[in-house]
Amino acid sequence: MMKMESENLIxxxxxxxxxxxNPTFLKMYKKDAYYEEGEAxxxxxxxxxxxxxxxxxxxxxxxxKFLVRGSxxxxxxxxxxxxxxxxVTTKLNKIIExxxxxxxxxxxxxxxNEQLNNALxxxxxxxxxxxxxxxxxxIGGNVSENAGGPNxxxxxxxxxxxxxLEIMLLDGTIMKIGSLExxxxxxxxxxxxxxxxxxxxxxxxxxxxxIKKEENIINLRIECKNNTIAxxxxxxxxxxxxxPNILEMIAQPAIPDKEIAKHFNSILLLRFAGNNSYxxxxxxxxxxxxxxxxxxxxxxxxxxxxxxxxxxxERKIQLSKLTNxxxxxxxxxxxxxxxxxxxxxxxxxELSIKYDVVILxxxxxxxxxxxxxxxxxxxxxxxxxxxxxxxxxxxxxxxxSGSISAEHGIGIEKKDYLxxxxxxxxxxxxxxxxxxxxxxxxxxxxxxxxxxxxx
Ligand SMILES: Cc1cc2nc3c(=O)[nH]c(=O)nc-3n(C[C@H](O)[C@H](O)[C@H](O)COP(=O)(O)OP(=O)(O)OC[C@H]3O[C@@H](n4cnc5c(N)ncnc54)[C@H](O)[C@@H]3O)c2cc1C
Numbered sequence: 343m344m345k346m347e348s349e350n351l352i353x354x355x356x357x358x359x360x361x362x363x364n365p366t367f368l369k370m371y372k373k374d375a376y377y378e379e380g381e382a383x384x385x386x387x388x389x390x391x392x393x394x395x396x397x398x399x400x401x402x403x404x405x406x407k408f409l410v411r412g413s414x415x416x417x418x419x420x421x422x423x424x425x426x427x428x429x430v431t432t433k434l435n436k437i438i439e440x441x442x443x444x445x446x447x448x449x450x451x452x453x454x455n456e457q458l459n460n461a462l463x464x465x466x467x468x469x470x471x472x473x474x475x476x477x478x479x480x481i482g483g484n485v486s487e488n489a490g491g492p493n494x495x496x497x498x499x500x501x502x503x504x505x506x507l508e509i510m511l512l513d514g515t516i517m518k519i520g521s522l523e524x525x526x527x528x529x530x531x532x533x534x535x536x537x538x539x540x541x542x543x544x545x546x547x548x549x550x551x552x553i554k555k556e557e558n559i560i561n562l563r564i565e566c567k568n569n570t571i572a573x574x575x576x577x578x579x580x581x582x583x584x585x586p587n588i589l590e591m592i593a594q595p596a597i598p599d600k601e602i603a604k605h606f607n608s609i610l611l612l613r614f615a616g617n618n619s620y621x622x623x624x625x626x627x628x629x630x631x632x633x634x635x636x637x638x639x640x641x642x643x644x645x646x647x648x649x650x651x652x653x654x655x656e657r658k659i660q661l662s663k664l665t666n667x668x669x670x671x672x673x674x675x676x677x678x679x680x681x682x683x684x685x686x687x688x689x690x691x692e693l694s695i696k697y698d699v700v701i702l703x704x705x706x707x708x709x710x711x712x713x714x715x716x717x718x719x720x721x722x723x724x725x726x727x728x729x730x731x732x733x734x735x736x737x738x739x740x741x742x743s744g745s746i747s748a749e750h751g752i753g754i755e756k757k758d759y760l761x762x763x764x765x766x767x768x769x770x771x772x773x774x775x776x777x778x779x780x781x782x783x784x785x786x787x788x789x790x791x792x793x794x795x796x797x
Contacts, residue, residue, distance in 0.1 A: 346383040346427070350406050354427075357396035360387045371411065371428045376419035376755055377672060383423070387430045391450060391546055395510060397429060398544050401784060402514050409786040410540050412452060412480030415473075416487055417673060418753025420539050424788045431482050437461050438547065446505055447552050451482025451545045458550070467552045471500040473749075474647065482545050488537030490749035492646065495708035496587040496615075497553070499749065501536045506549035509535065512780045520549055534775070539751045540786045542779045556587075556615035560625060561646050564610040565638040569594045569691075572608035573684035575635055576707060580680065582627045588613035588646055589708030592653055593687055595661065596694035596701040602664050603691075609653060610707070611646050654704055665700060668717035668724075674732050674755070676739040677748035680710040689738050690714055697727050711748035712739075737762065752790045760790070 346363060354361055362368075363384040373379045388394040401408045407426035414421050421428070431452035438448040442465050449458060455476040458469050472491035473479055479489070485507070490499045497503070506520020519531045535543055566572040572591060579586070590611040597603040614624040632639050642649060661667055678686045687703070690712075694701050702715040714735050718724040736746045736759055746752075746759045760769060773791050777783070 350404055351384070353400050353404055354386070354397060357400055358386055358388060358393055360389060360393070361385070371414070371430070372423065374414040374419060374421045375417045376422065376753065378419055378422060378754065380422035380424050382428045383425055384427050385430060386427060387433055389433050391434055394429065394431070394434060395516070395546065398510055399514055401427065402512060405782050405784055407784045407787050410482070410544055412483030413454070413478045415475040415479045416483065416753060417675065417750040418755040420487070420751060420753035420786070420789060422754060426787065431480060440465065440552070442467055442552070445552050447550050449481050449548050449550065451480060451548060453481050455479055455481060455484060462552055466555050468555050469503065469550050469552055470494070470497040471503055481548055481550065485536050485545055485548055486538065486540045487749070487751050490706060490709060490711065492588040492590055492706055495589055495706065496585055501533065503551045504532060504536055504548065505551055507532065507535065507545055508547035510544040510546055512785055516546065537751070539753060539789060541776060541789050542785070544785070558618050558621045559613060559615045560621055561642050562612040562628070563640050563642060563649065564612070564632055566608045566610065566635065569608045569687040570684055571635050571637065572610055573687065575610070575631055575637065576683065577681060578631050579628055584624050584627045586612045586624070586708060587615045589706070590646070590650055591705055591707035592650065592657065593703040595703070596691040597665060598695045598698050599665070605660070605664060606657070611650055613646055650704070668700065668719050670718050670720050671715050672718060672728055673713055673715045674735070675711060675713050675748045675750040676736055676744060676746055677709065677711045678739050678742045678744035680708065682742040682744065683707060683710060685742055686712060686738060690735060693731055693734055697731050699727060699731060701731070709748065710744065754789060757790060757792060
């Protein structure tokens with residue numbers, strides 16, 4: 343186990359009592375939702391923003407490597423430590439202000455997405471970005487990953503809902519960026535920092551846009567015989583000009599045995615929200631499309647994410663009865679233009695036969711995001727197959743004008759694939775931004791760039 347140098351520990355203990363280095367604590371923070379593990383040298387869980395700032399100042403001053411962690415739900419290893427300190431924000435969970443007149447809220451970075459929405463609900467308001475992990479992930483994590491979510495189809499991803507940030511740079515400067523309180527300089531920094539995966543700055547406070555909840559909502563579940571019918575239904579829906587608030591897909595799984603695959607169908611979950619006449623208009627547009635494809639449908643009142651979770655569970659039970667289901671799941675995320683969803687799903691079906699693997703896929707279809715989830719046994723041979731399947735999927739996404747990451751970022755998971763999407767010069771420019779803002783490479787040092795490995 344890595345031990346923090348005792349001198350650094352002494353400096354840190356001068357500004358925090360909340361520092362832990364016993365094996366149980368270190369174990370708890372050695373991984374996130376990605377499957378690899380790292381090793382932290384110490385864990386710090388500050389009680390207040392002041393304590394957070396003081397800890398970071400010591401790290402900067404003494405050039406101690408560290409990363410900031412919210413709830414650790416990211417899927418790309420963004421909070422896996424490689425012999426660095428992990429500073430956890432979960433106690434920095436104050437909602438500082440809710441201002442419905444000016445339609446914003448100010449939160450500390452450790453506020454849980456659902457916590458903010460529960461507080462806003464009393465005023466009939468909401469914060470729209472809603473990653474499926476909404477009940478555990480932090481707003482600081484949402485900003486750092488530029489998280490998407492089911493509701494982002496209509497309203498845009500996290501970036502579009504951030505009005506301003508208070509950040510700390512790696513020279514110790516604390517500054518506000520954004521345009522909430524009149525003109526503030528550095529406004530355009532927002533686009534650089536939102537989605538920078540905890541590598542460029544430390545987020546201290548967040549000004550988020552809040553919006554009124556819609557007057558009326560309809561939820562719709564559509565069952566199609568296969569993925570092709572489902573994706574052509576999606577295409578024709580968008581060609582009517584209608585934009586659903588939510589469009590999730592639980593695809594027919596890619597199963598090598600075509601006879602077994604026939605037991606599964608393709609499910610779409612949709613929500614339309616707005617005033618009564620708009621919702622009625624959407625309903626009238628979509629129903630003929632469903633009926634002409636002989637799909638089954640039903641309207642439902644339950645929460646759409648609850649229905650989604652229930653269906654996934656049912657499907658897994660059914661799948662386990664029909665196939666020799668593998669115990670491990672590897673979820674990766676990538677994106678294609680929405681009109682290419684049919685192509686990528688067909689390709690994934692072909693891959694499942696080529697490599698004899700089952701691949702599940704539940705995703706924000708409206709955004710063209712896919713989440714191929716490969717089932718595997720944890721052994722050398724299957725891990726090799728897994729990475730081959732993943733690589734072929736990412737390459738196909740690029741060939742279809744998509745991207746190697748939709749909403750989960752690069753972290754350590756996609757480091758090796760960055761050069762498939764960007765040329766050397768482009769990567770060097772990104773590294774230049776990192777080395778300018780973090781010249782000693784102490785903040786989340788080994789993420790995104792291979793460059794981080796050599797510092
Ligand atoms: C079941 C499940 C469903 C998910 N669904 C979605 C989804 O629908 N859409 C989606 O986009 N993602 C989804 N995710 C991924 C993940 O939940 C999101 O990326 C989320 O935003 C991460 O929040 P977190 O608090 O867990 O952050 P963490 O995982 O702790 O951290 C994420 C990144 O943010 C950085 N960071 C955190 N706080 C700060 C700070 N204060 N200052 C600087 N850097 C910071 C970290 O260093 C790290 O790089 C899902 C994950 C799971 C497990």
